[in-house]
Amino acid sequence: MARKRKITIPRIEDINVTLDTSCMHPILEDNTLLCLHGGRVNLKAKKAKRIKYNNVPIMLHDEIQGASISGCLNPPVAGGPCTKVALVFPYTYSKHKINNKYSVYQMGLIGVSNKGYPVLSIPKGNKIKLALTKIQASPLAKIKYDRIRWQGIANKPKSAKKSKEKAKMLLYLENENKKGKVSDKEVHLYKHNGIWSKDTPKPRSPDYILEDGKFKYPDNDGYKIPPKPREITLKKGMKLDRYGDNSGSFVCPFKEKKGAMPYEKRSLPYENNEVMQRTYKRYEVTEDINMESIDRKVRMSGNDKLVKKIEGLKAKNEFHSPKIGRISPCFEQEGGGTQIKLPISIERLMQLGFIKQI
Incomplete structure (x- = not known):
């Protein structure tokens, strides 16, 4: 108003x-x-x-x-x-x-x-x-x-800007709703009352949201280049962690002595609050993970949908072993931490028996 x-x-x-x-x-x-x-x-x-x-x-x-x-x-x-x-x-x-x-x-x-x-x-x-x-x-x-x-x-220009910002946040919620991550009630609550659900992570700013409701992520998968990220094999027993659900494929290495990497070093687009902290998860690698081991297990699984997905990634030259590298500053966050991009989602790797949540 x-x-x-x-x-x-x-x-x-x-x-x-x-x-x-x-x-x-x-x-x-x-x-x-x-x-x-x-x-x-x-x-x-x-x-x-x-x-x-x-x-x-x-x-x-x-x-x-x-x-x-x-x-x-x-x-x-x-x-x-x-x-x-x-x-x-x-x-x-x-x-x-x-x-x-x-x-x-x-x-x-x-x-x-x-x-x-x-x-x-x-x-x-x-x-x-x-x-x-x-x-x-x-x-x-x-x-x-x-x-x-x-x-x-x-104050119309200011009011128009505020309305545009709300429209972008609404686009984000509607996009998450299509994925089944946000309920119809939460979308309705924000659309008609301007109230953000206390159970939904909130973007830091509508400036980071595109017209399709998705985040405008940095280039190069968020790696700070140089140096280029390198492919590695995640060894059995290694610990990983992340903020978010299991549908993602980006994780950070977790070391018992140092503890979890600070939130601001991860360059995440969400506000650091209680809701976001509740999404924190930790994993353990139960079997060595690289391009060859994943390809072998996918074929053994008999999951035609997953086999087709791997073939599609190969055709685009996007199938790789886990990539490790430095995190680029983004979303007004300092970055500088270490991230690992997995070849497929955590959810898929859990189904194949490569990792477990701890």
Whole structure:
């Protein structure tokens, strides 16, 4: 929501007020008021129900101002949907008060929404006629300025940026939802209430999210080059760890004496918080892992889907033994740690009996 700011409105004193003979029809409860993007103002008369035309009561200015708007199609990049009427312009008020409030005439542009867009009245005839006032200011009128609080379009660029950031975070959640990692409820909660689930790791910044909802990872698989990463054989008994689920293929070596590698040295795109810490896992290699041993076990497994995957990796020259190298700084993290890229996911290696979670 845009930040409230103060603006000045001219207040003219010593004016000559004469009655205008022209009349206009006031807005009734069944009138159509729309924002610029087609959102409809929900009108509900409360204070002047006794003044009616065809059994439809008249609307007062304070009932229109603050009324909710539904169905607005303004996209998030332009500030998001209008949700209520922020201001009804005083020039649309009738001369006489009703229950100490003013009725509002069908004068086309009657006000603005909370997003700073025009609210328009669609003309619709009725037989209620209230006189306007014709105001003519004296050339010697004293003009003073009243300071009021107005939430308008001044902060629109900031609001648009915030909406764009939310849209990117939503794309990420929807992408994770397709993978089955995030529930429909979590997506709905963020989309409609802006609440991020306490059980879902949160990206550090929407700037790291692409238009397809995936992360914009660094080149070279996140290795700091030079030197180039080298292929190794992971020996039986070696310990590994990672943050995240078992669908990934990047791990870090774990050494009992030194303990786990600091989070900031891993250059991960997620905030380091309690949710992320709960995803920490540790593994032990139960059988030597290299390109040849994986290829042999995959063929012995009889898993046609996995065999086809390995063949596809070979065709792209992407099937390799585990690669070890330095981590490049990324996602505003210092990097510098050591990472190992496995040829297939941890989940697959566990199924084949190469590693176990400890």
